[in-house]
Amino acid sequence: xxxxxxxxxxVNKSGQRIVSPDYLLFEAPRExxxxxxxxxxxxxxxxxxxxxxxxxxxxxxxxxxxxxGELWVEGYVGVYFRGESEFGVMSEVAGCxxxxxxxxxxTSGPGTLRAFExxxxxxxxxxxxxxxxxxxxxxxxxxxxxxxLEVGFLLDTGCMIWYAENAQDLFDMILAGFVVAEKPAVHxxxxxxxxxxxxxxxxxxxxxxxxxxxxxxxxxxKAPMPVIDLEVPPGRFLRDPFVMKSNYISYATHASWQxxxxxxxxxxxxxxxxxxxxxxxxxxxxxxxxxxxxxxTAASQAKEAVRLLKDEEGIEAKVVKLKTLRPFPYEExxxxxxxxxxxxxxxxxxVGWMEREITKWLYGxxxxxxxxxxxxxxxxxxxxxxxxxxxxxxxxxx
Amino acid sequence: xxxxxxxxxxxGLGGQGAVTAAHIIAxxxxxxGYYAVSNPFFGAEKRMAxxxxxxxxxxxxxxxxxEVVYPDVIMVFHxxxxxxxxxxxxxxxxxxxxxxxxxxxxxxxxxxxxxxxFLESLNVRIYTFPATKFAIEHAGTELATxxxxxxxxxxxxxxxGLEAIEEGIKARFLKKFVASGGTASxxxxxxxxxxxxxxxxxxxxxxxxxxxxxxxxxxxSQGLESFLPPPPRKVEVA
Numbered sequence: 143x144x145x146x147x148x149x150x151x152x153v154n155k156s157g158q159r160i161v162s163p164d165y166l167l168f169e170a171p172r173e174x175x176x177x178x179x180x181x182x183x184x185x186x187x188x189x190x191x192x193x194x195x196x197x198x199x200x201x202x203x204x205x206x207x208x209x210x211g212e213l214w215v216e217g218y219v220g221v222y223f224r225g226e227s228e229f230g231v232m233s234e235v236a237g238c239x240x241x242x243x244x245x246x247x248x249t250s251g252p253g254t255l256r257a258f259e260x261x262x263x264x265x266x267x268x269x270x271x272x273x274x275x276x277x278x279x280x281x282x283x284x285x286x287x288x289x290x291l292e293v294g295f296l297l298d299t300g301c302m303i304w305y306a307e308n309a310q311d312l313f314d315m316i317l318a319g320f321v322v323a324e325k326p327a328v329h330x331x332x333x334x335x336x337x338x339x340x341x342x343x344x345x346x347x348x349x350x351x352x353x354x355x356x357x358x359x360x361x362x363x364k365a366p367m368p369v370i371d372l373e374v375p376p377g378r379f380l381r382d383p384f385v386m387k388s389n390y391i392s393y394a395t396h397a398s399w400q401x402x403x404x405x406x407x408x409x410x411x412x413x414x415x416x417x418x419x420x421x422x423x424x425x426x427x428x429x430x431x432x433x434x435x436x437x438x439t440a441a442s443q444a445k446e447a448v449r450l451l452k453d454e455e456g457i458e459a460k461v462v463k464l465k466t467l468r469p470f471p472y473e474e475x476x477x478x479x480x481x482x483x484x485x486x487x488x489x490x491x492x493v494g495w496m497e498r499e500i501t502k503w504l505y506g507x508x509x510x511x512x513x514x515x516x517x518x519x520x521x522x523x524x525x526x527x528x529x530x531x532x533x534x535x536x537x538x539x540x
Numbered sequence: 541x542x543x544x545x546x547x548x549x550x551x552g553l554g555g556q557g558a559v560t561a562a563h564i565i566a567x568x569x570x571x572x573g574y575y576a577v578s579n580p581f582f583g584a585e586k587r588m589a590x591x592x593x594x595x596x597x598x599x600x601x602x603x604x605x606x607e608v609v610y611p612d613v614i615m616v617f618h619x620x621x622x623x624x625x626x627x628x629x630x631x632x633x634x635x636x637x638x639x640x641x642x643x644x645x646x647x648x649x650x651x652x653x654x655x656x657x658f659l660e661s662l663n664v665r666i667y668t669f670p671a672t673k674f675a676i677e678h679a680g681t682e683l684a685t686x687x688x689x690x691x692x693x694x695x696x697x698x699x700x701g702l703e704a705i706e707e708g709i710k711a712r713f714l715k716k717f718v719a720s721g722g723t724a725s726x727x728x729x730x731x732x733x734x735x736x737x738x739x740x741x742x743x744x745x746x747x748x749x750x751x752x753x754x755x756x757x758x759x760x761s762q763g764l765e766s767f768l769p770p771p772p773r774k775v776e777v778a
Contacts (some may be wrong), residue, residue, distance in 0.1 A: 446604045
């Protein structure tokens with residue numbers, strides 16, 4: 143019986159040379175390509191030794207799902223098929239992951255909601271599935287436009303939530319996502335979020351390593367849960383011995399398991415810090431009293447506003463971009479707003495879930511006024527000029 | 541004062557290739573050494589319904605996303621944008637910046653006196669250019685309208701030369717490219733029409749080149765200078 147370990151394997155099933163995650167992410171020479179965010183997903187998956195992917199079409203992630211299908215045709219993805227619905231898709235990738243496969247899928251907006259029951263199930267079964275979420279408005283009224291309300295819904299599913307700002311971030315985060323999610327100490331799903339259209343359909347320059355190298359394959363024998371096979375049925379995974387029992391042991395089991403999932407996310411911090419080069423990124427004057435805290439496209443627009451404020455109004459400002467929401471980078475955030483008098487939280491949704499997060503984590507740690515604005519939704523863009531106007535309103539009043 | 545960024549808004553009708561044009565414009569500008577980003581309007585596009593795309597070119601990294609609300613340049617791909625209000629913004633020049641430029645694909649002057657007075661007050665130049673007619677003359681099909689518009693744009697604003705434009709066009713048609721299911725079917729329609737892909741590229745290149753030269757002459761006669769400083773970097777697109 144062969145007993146190969148990962149380090150002894152030189153090429154993956156697609157014939158790509160296996161390199162360390164550090165080499166792939168930080169050391170390999172990179173070349174510039176001009177592509178959309180959807181195409182960046184394909185390029186990342188191509189280098190990720192992915193065993194299985196299941197897709198279902200919904201705007202705006204359909205192209206990314208389609209491109210992963212092309213990778214299957216080209217021999218870079220082990221299994222690929224179309225599920226019956228998003229609920230089917232998220233259940234099917236779970237099955238693949240429980241059987242020891244590295245899996246990835248994509249969805250958006252109403253698809254996320256249809257699949258929702260599965261996300262806490264993924265976390266509870268400790269499978270390192272990756273979901274690339276291209277955020278879109280949710281009904282009703284119907285919208286296919288960018289809007290990230292659904293991300294607020296996902297925060298407490300027990301999955302890690304990372305937020306990519308652009309195609310480059312997305313490429314790097316997909317690769318880092320597998321590496322961090324599969325650490326034996328972590329081993330929970332990762333949801334890699336981008337704003338639909340603003341990233342998926344926007345074409346820009348990105349730097350990527352060659353496609354003849356790839357991540358080491360997933361090693362399910364290091365997982366905290368046994369891989370399902372004929373002797374380990376899926377029931378073992380789903381913890382169902384506790385389902386129908388009302389007694390203190392079952393309550394305690396459920397609660398402690400839920401705590402353990404959250405603790406696993408906390409244990410991802412050092413790995414995420416390393417592979418994402420920090421959980422936050424700052425842009426602008428580090429000493430500024432006006433601070434924007436944002437993720438994704440809202441961070442992009444705030445960066446433009448920082449430039450405008452400096453060039454046209456002579457006002458210093460900075461952006462604190464959050465790369466991860468679960469785990470939430472509260473230490474980094476608290477340190478970065480030390481000088482802040484005004485903290486603006488620009489968002490692409492009506493409810494302001496990010497403002498709620500910021501307010502919670504800064505309570506007792508900052509005297510700054512936290513302003514949940516500007517906020518746009520339903521597909522509207524957030525021009526830098528609008529952000530500047532909002533800032534000037536507050537600065538002039540005080 | 542020279543700009544750091546040129547924001548371009550392209551209202552047209554579905555099927556005219558405004559999305560393809562945006563991608564070629566950004567790819568060409570990137571090849572020339574500028575920072576560039578392009579994106580379509582995010583909607584359920586269909587033929588003859590309003591469609592819009594955007595390109596941003598600059599001398600520093602571009603973070604800005606989505607629709608261009610405050611454009612430096614507006615390229616009107618179809619007269620219906622003006623005459624029938626097939627535009628996401630009303631009037632179609634809403635948000636135009638001072639010293640901007642409007643390129644209109646038309647054989648005749650479509651602007652009212654009110655329009656002209658407003659645009660003059662902002663020193664916005666207007667280049668009326670029969671791109672569809674021009675495409676039929678040079679490529680034998682109105683499907684090359686977008687190539688004529690791309691050529692005309694860079695003829696007017698300078699910055700990006702013919703070599704880069706050719707690279708942008710080749711990058712679009714020579715490599716496999718998925719923008720959407722709709723674009724894929726449009727591609728096959730285009731290919732049937734032109735029979736051979738290389739012939740298609742050659743005709744597109746000729747159309748863009750001729751439009752570029754014509755527009756450059758107009759820009760010279762108007763005393764228009766290049767819209768951007770020289771490119772900050774010169775890196776080959778892979």
